[in-house]
Structures are given as structure tokens and as C-alpha cells.
Amino acid sequence: DTAVSQTPKYLVTQMGNDKSIKCEQNLGHDTMYWYKQDSKKFLKIMFSYNNKELIINETVPNRFSPKSPDKAHLNLHINSLELGDSAVYFCASSQNIAYEQYFGPGTRLTVT
Amino acid sequence: AQTVTQSQPEMSVQEAETVTLSCTYDTSESDYYLFWYKQPPSRQMILVIRQEAYKQQNATENRFSVNFQKAAKSFSLKISDSQLGDAAMYFCAYLQGGSEKLVFGKGTKLTVNP
Numbered sequence: 001d002t003a004v005s006q007t008p009k010y011l012v013t014q015m016g017n018d019k020s021i022k023c024e025q026n027l028g029h030d031t032m033y034w035y036k037q038d039s040k041k042f043l044k045i046m047f048s049y050n051n052k053e054l055i056i057n058e059t060v061p062n063r064f065s066p067k068s069p070d071k072a073h074l075n076l077h078i079n080s081l082e083l084g085d086s087a088v089y090f091c092a093s094s095q096n097i098a099y100e101q102y103f104g105p106g107t108r109l110t111v112t
Numbered sequence: 113a114q115t116v117t118q119s120q121p122e123m124s125v126q127e128a129e130t131v132t133l134s135c136t137y138d139t140s141e142s143d144y145y146l147f148w149y150k151q152p153p154s155r156q157m158i159l160v161i162r163q164e165a166y167k168q169q170n171a172t173e174n175r176f177s178v179n180f181q182k183a184a185k186s187f188s189l190k191i192s193d194s195q196l197g198d199a200a201m202y203f204c205a206y207l208q209g210g211s212e213k214l215v216f217g218k219g220t221k222l223t224v225n226p
Contacts, residue, residue, distance in 0.1 A: 033212065040218070041151075041201055041218070041219050042218055042219075043216040045212075045214060048213070050212070055212055056212055090157060094212070100145075100159050101159075103149075103156065103157035105154075105156050106155045106157075
């Protein structure tokens with residue numbers, strides 16, 4: 001069984017479109033995250049949710065909106081996609097704060 | 113803000129030999145955690161090893177071990193008996209105690225030569 005899963009794994013779309021990426025974890029963890037990995041492989045946190053409550057919101061454009069319907073799910077919705085949004089987006093989860101984070105397989109988003 | 117520096121963008125090692133990847137970090141905190149993650153070409157981020165700052169003993173996981181020098185703020189990863197499957201990007205990461213914000217270094221690309 002996959003611990004942290006994301007769908008889709010690949011997403012190709014045009015500028016201006018709205019898209020969503022879904023994440024689910026079956027580890028029973030309380031905290032979930034979204035990271036962005038750019039073309040140079042640099043990973044940076046975007047959001048963190050603990051028990052469905054937003055904990056971290058880094059400097060991310062308002063076009064990005066996370067939603068956590070329950071503790072096991074954290075979705076990422078992106079409005080008005082731009083070329084610069086092309087990246088790999090990783091979902092992760094951890095048992096609680098200050099614990100190691102387990103990552104999903106990533107979603108490669110390509111905006112044309 | 114805490115920063116993590118990996119000074120070696122690329123490293124290579126012969127199969128069965130040992131390689132050490134460097135990582136330094138900057139923090140004024142005393143309670144924190146350090147990690148090494150591996151990202152093979154499959155893109156999956158895999159946790160390799162974890163070290164708590166309050167522990168003096170260096171963490172070890174099979175062929176992977178760390179050299180944690182707290183005073184020097186250094187956290188290097190040693191891979192013994194390198195295998196072809198060890199080829200990947202390796203990321204050093206810092207997590208402050210009580211925080212959810214994992215800060216990553218820029219990564220080291222490791223090539224294993226047969």
C-alpha cells in the first residue's frame with residue numbers, strides 16, 4: 001500500500017487554466033505539506049496543515065490554495081496557471097511536528 | 113532564517129567504494145533535527161537517515177552513516193560499499209524543534225560508476 005499518494009503524476013496544461021492536485025496519506029499522520037521543486041531541483045515548502053488547520057503559508061501567490069477536507073487529504077488548487085508554475089509538486093506527511101516527513105511520488109506540472 | 117549548504121553539486125564514486133557527502137547548516141537553535149533524503153531518477157523522495165541534535169551518537173542505517181559535528185554545524189553522510197542503486201540526488205535537510213518547516217539544501221548528485 002502506498003503511504004502518501006498523489007494524483008495525477010503528470011499534468012500538462014495551458015496558461016490561464018485552473019488545475020488541482022490531490023494528495024492522500026494512509027499513515028494516520030496529523031500533519032501534511034506541499035512542497036515545490038523547481039527546475040534546479042531546489043525544494044521549498046509551500047504550505048503545512050495540522051489536523052486540517054493551516055500552519056505554514058510561505059510566500060506563495062494567492063493563485064495557490066490548499067484545502068484539507070480531512071486529516072488524510074490535502075489538495076492543492078492552482079488558478080490562472082502561469083509558465084513559472086511549471087515544477088514538480090510534492091505532498092508529504094508527518095506524525096506530528098518535528099518528525100520526519102514522508103513524501104508522495106510528486107506531480108510534474110507543465111504549463112505551456 | 114536557517115540555511116542548509118551542500119557545497120558539492122556533484123560527486124562520483126566507484127561501485128563498492130565509500131563516499132562522503134558534505135552538509136553544513138546555520139542555526140542559533142539548540143533543538144533541531146537533521147535528515148538526509150535520497151531522490152533517485154524515479155523522483156520519489158526517500159528518507160535515508162535522521163539525527164537528533166541532542167544525541168551525541170552518530171546515526172547509522174546499514175551502509176549509511178552520518179558524521180554529526182554540532183559545534184561545527186556539520187552533518188555529512190557516508191555511504192559505504194556503494195551500489196549502483198545509490199545513484200541519486202541527495203538532499204540534506206534541517207528541521208527546527210517545534211516547527212514543521214523542513215529546510216533543504218540544494219542537493220548533491222551522486223553518480224556510481226561500475
